Amino acid sequence: MSDFVSEFWNLFVTGIVVLSLIWIVWFVRGQTTSKLKPGQKAEVIQKAWDGDLQELNNPLPRWWLSLFYLTIVFAVIYLALYPGLGTYKGYYGWSSRGQLQAEQEQATKKYGPIFDKFLKQDLKTVAANPEARETGKRLFLTYCSQCHGSDAAGARGFPNLTDNDWLYGGDPDTIKTTISNGRGGVMPAWGPVLGEQGVKDVANYVLSLSGSKHDAKLAAAGKDKFATFCAACHMPDGKGMQALGAPNLTDKIWLYGGSEATIIETITKGRNGHMPAQLEKLGEAKVHLLAAFVYGLSQPQTK
């Protein structure tokens, strides 16, 4: 794959390389002899100044020159075998991408059987296997901990994976789907529709659903608005809809925060949560192990 867009550069680079090699050989050969007048010494370039200072050109050892010519021969052979002359790939067709691919293939051959062993088993079996849990933990720390935390307990905007509270479903296969294909948790912005007071009312009604501190009057005002606008996704009872990823509003687990101000912000501006798809990057075997690991996090550990 060439990054050059014009054939000119290929010729330019090739030309410079070839000409440089030829020039170097010609130049060095020229330095190996010297035309001397009779009586003139080869070693002395400039005669004495400051009393007894002379500039000398002491002869180079012949073996040094032979080694130098050897490097030129090496260069020519190298350029025939490896890329260097413009876009010519070299006889070996080596490229850094190709080297990476070869190493990845080797790694797959070496580590593949370990992962495939678990891929054949169902997720609950894998989750119970301590060796698989160790591998899963290491994978998690490498790929998932940046958002979900080293302890998988999440952060604001990133779900807690240890609390057995699931936006899209907590059975092993659903977890695997979430990891493989990603999720987009989109909540529309209701600010323009409800208006500032309407948002406050709905926020207080939502707080009342989980038994949190709220203003009863505002909550009563928000109840109808909730049924009109929110129940479509969050269900009339507020228990959420896993098919859509609409959270359960009746528990005290809040993805973005459970204070009145935060809930007002959520309703006003909406939310756009994004879980990236991991299947293409990690491959099914690693996703399988990760799904089992994540599933195991919310299960009681039997030791």
Next chain:
Amino acid sequence: MADQKQTVIPITPAVEVEQSLLAVKQKIYPRAVHGWFANWRIALVVFTQLVYYGMPWLTWDKRQAVLFDLAARKFYILGLVLWPQDFIYLTGLLVISALSLFLFTAVAGRLWCGYSCPQTVYTEIFMWIARKIEGDRPKQIKLDQMPWNAEKIGKKTAKHMLWLALAFWTGFTFVGYFVPIKELAVSFVQWTLGSWEIFWIFFYGFATYGNAGFMREQVCIYMCPYGRFQSVMFDADTLTVTYDSKRGEPRGSRSKSVDRQTAQIGDCVDCGICVQVCPTDIDIRDGLQYECIGCAACIDACDQVMDKIGYPRGLIRYTTENVIQGKYTDQNILAHALRPRTIIYSMVLTTIISVFAYTLFNRVPLRVDAIRDRIAIRETGEGLIENVYRLQIINMDDKSHRYAISVAGLPGIKIADQVSSFEVATLQNFDAVLHLQVDPALVKTPSSPVQFKVQAMDNPKLTKIVKATFLSH
């Protein structure tokens, strides 16, 4: 006619002549030397090679005593296991080597070059082999000038076979410092060596053969940088191999009974043996030259000749420029060895060696890194602020330990996990995930430094304290 003068007009060519500017290496045949300095050289050859060839075969705790396991990234030196994180000790070692080099070069010249450099040592061994097979200098010269007959073919083959065998053994030993040598020997016999091992054995072996068999003084004269900058490490009080020209000149051969004072000749009988024994083919009587590697072969040779004709030794000897210039006598050389340059080198060297030895022997084979999770800080149900940390514990000791972790730095700070001690196997690293919780009312600043202490439960001396940051806003 005899009395007819013929004017001879010399005809000089008016044209320029093209001349080659290459120096073709002339083969040097150093003559064998015996004497006090030669014995020291032999002793050092024996000592250095016993160490070099012998060390890989020693064992320590069921493993090779000295092994630089590059693949596993561990350097084993007797009881010490050094990790890449201990690279600072290598740096320290190199600094110490450099400073000691400066020190003893300032005192007595090119001691490294003449007595202990591998180039010198292997050249001497190869020359000894050559002398055993081909004879001393006159015999070697004669053999080279001879046409190729059975004797010459036989001797040359034998010499090169022995050279190649020794070179191969040297290359093999070299790789034996990186791959356990006993396994290497077994794989070699079974011809199951890896391609890199084969490459390095033959590369290093070929380099030994080439350098000690052929290149010899070309390395010292052209390649080695030490030869070039040794002149800046000398001063007028440095002991160097010196020809006492005041005593020796004018030189010339004479009979033993001649009285030197009346004949007005110097002690040098112009035997040329000092030139014959020189491995770099210089004449020390021309003065100190950069090609001189300070091997003192000429000293031994001249002393022998002086003994034979009854003159005092020391016509060529270790002395200083100031002595030659008459500033003081040979008796005061040692007093002048103690001067600002050498004193400062010694002090710096002593300090660095002490620090090096102290840190090495008090090295705790435990390494801990604390990394705070970059996710947003959490507030727990009870209103405490929680930060999550990943502690990477590397057990560099040769047995497993259980490490207890504690934390300090903020009032009331505690580890919220039920388990705060972890078992880490020998030479393994382990990732521990910990939660620190603090009452926000007790924290004044948004960012505060905290310290984790990781201590082995079975050996309180194995402790490391590592700093981290706690964010409360």
